[in-house]
Amino acid sequence: MLFHELNRAGCKTYLAACEQTNRAALVDPLKDRVDRYLAVLAYHRLTLDLIIDSHTHADHRTGVWDLRELTGAKVVMHRRAPAPHIDIHIDEGSQLELGSLHLQFLHTPGHTPDSTCIRIDDRLLTGDTLLIGGTGRTDFPGGDPGAQYDAITKKLFALPESVRVFPAHDYRGNICSTIGDEKRANARVAGRSRDEYITLMNNLGMPLPAKIQEALQANESAIDDDSLKFPTLAQLSEVRQLEPGEVDSRLHSANPPVLLDVREAEEFSGELGHISGSILMPLRHLPQRAKELDKFRDREIIAICRAGVRSTTAAAILGGLGFEHVCNLKGGMLDWSDAKLPVER
Ligand SMILES: [Fe+2]
Structure with a gap:
């Protein structure tokens, strides 16, 4: 296997390739280093098959969309990832072949709901x-x-101690460690109970990443061309969240809400389907098309997407445009379908 970390920086991007077939995967590419990755692939005469984000990043813009457009390789993320245009959704235990290499995925939520190893x-x-x-x-x-x-103690620490650990970030100059090393000496986890760990993590008091606003919503929506002015975190936090069951009961009330689905057309008619009667208005077009919703200003509007993340952005945008009764379907169509509520395709 050809295996390299390509950034030589605190934020890591890994190249893994099968040397027999020259098929390659990139894991956690950065948008501003796409040229470098393409040069490395060309230098080694590799064909990029898979572009994988281990999770939705908040500290940098992902390079997966540019790489997908330039190479035609498939974007791979966990099914809980909020973004559209993901070619392969993986879940716990999923496996993918890359030439003679075998990729196994573990769902390890916690940093984000879509975190995978x-x-x-x-x-x-x-x-x-x-x-x-x-x-x-x-x-x-x-x-x-x-x-x-x-996820760490039950899934990762259950792996053989010799397995080598390559993280997405390291700011202390480390290259890798092993499961055994982390089990024995990880400063956060080793020797701590679950409750102690939760208390520790809830009190870290770390500042937010400098560019969280522009990175996170761009990565969540696959809109990374500055065509949309994203709401602030404060505006997002004001959006009222409704559980699927609550939305379902409102739909059966005398005064049902307007359902506004902000996904892409292929998602609307795709695997997860949509809720009957939903209006399709992709997030990218919302600011231009919001006028079409003027007739619903007095009614409750419920924004809907895949994971409830893009739709929270949509609800905050509508709030900023003076719509006063906008809520969000929490967990989106993923939670709606997990609750076995009815969909159309
Ligand atoms: Fe992250």
């Missing part, structure tokens, strides 16, 4: 779940320290 032979790419001597923060939207503790 990728095992290739004796290497484990741990994203921002398990870092060398640390763990990924759990204070972003959707973060869950208890889930992260379980």
Whole structure:
């Protein structure tokens, strides 16, 4: 296997390739280094098959969309990833072949709901779940320290101790460690109970990344060309969230809400389907098309998307345009379908 970290910086991008077939995967590419990755692929005469994000990043814009457009390779993320245009959704236990290489995926939520680790032979790419001597923060939207503790101690620490750990970040000059090293000495997890870990993670008091606003919503929506002015975190936090069951009961009331689905057309008619009667208005077009919703200003509008993330952005945008009764379907069509509520395709 050809295996390289390509950034030589605190934020890591890994290249893994099969030397027999020259098929390659990139994991966690940065938007501003896409040229460099293409040059490395060309230098080694590799064909890019898979572009994988270990999770939805908040600290940099992902390079997956540019790489997909330029190479035709497939974008791979966990099914909980909020973005559209993901070619392969993986889940716990999913496996993908890359020439003679075998990629195994573990769902390790906690840093984000869509966090995954990728095992290739004796290497484990741990994203921002398990870092060398640390763990990924759990204070972003959707973060869950208890889930992260379980993922690390029950899934990752159950792997052979010799498995090598390659994280998505390291700011102390480390290259890799092993499962055994982290089990024994990880400063956050080793010797801590689940409750102690949750308390620790809830009190880290770390500042937010400098560019979280422009990175996170661009990565969540696959809109990274500055065509949309995203709401602030404060505006997002004001959006009222409704559980699927609550939305369903409102739909059966005397005064049912307007359903506004902000996904792409292919998602609307895709695997998850849509709720009957929904209006399709992709997030990218919302500011231009919001006028079409003027006739519903007095009614309740419920914004809907895949994971409830893009639709929270949509609800905040409508709030900014003076729509006063906009809520969000929490967890989106993923939670709606998990609740076995009816859909149309
Ligand atoms: Fe991250």
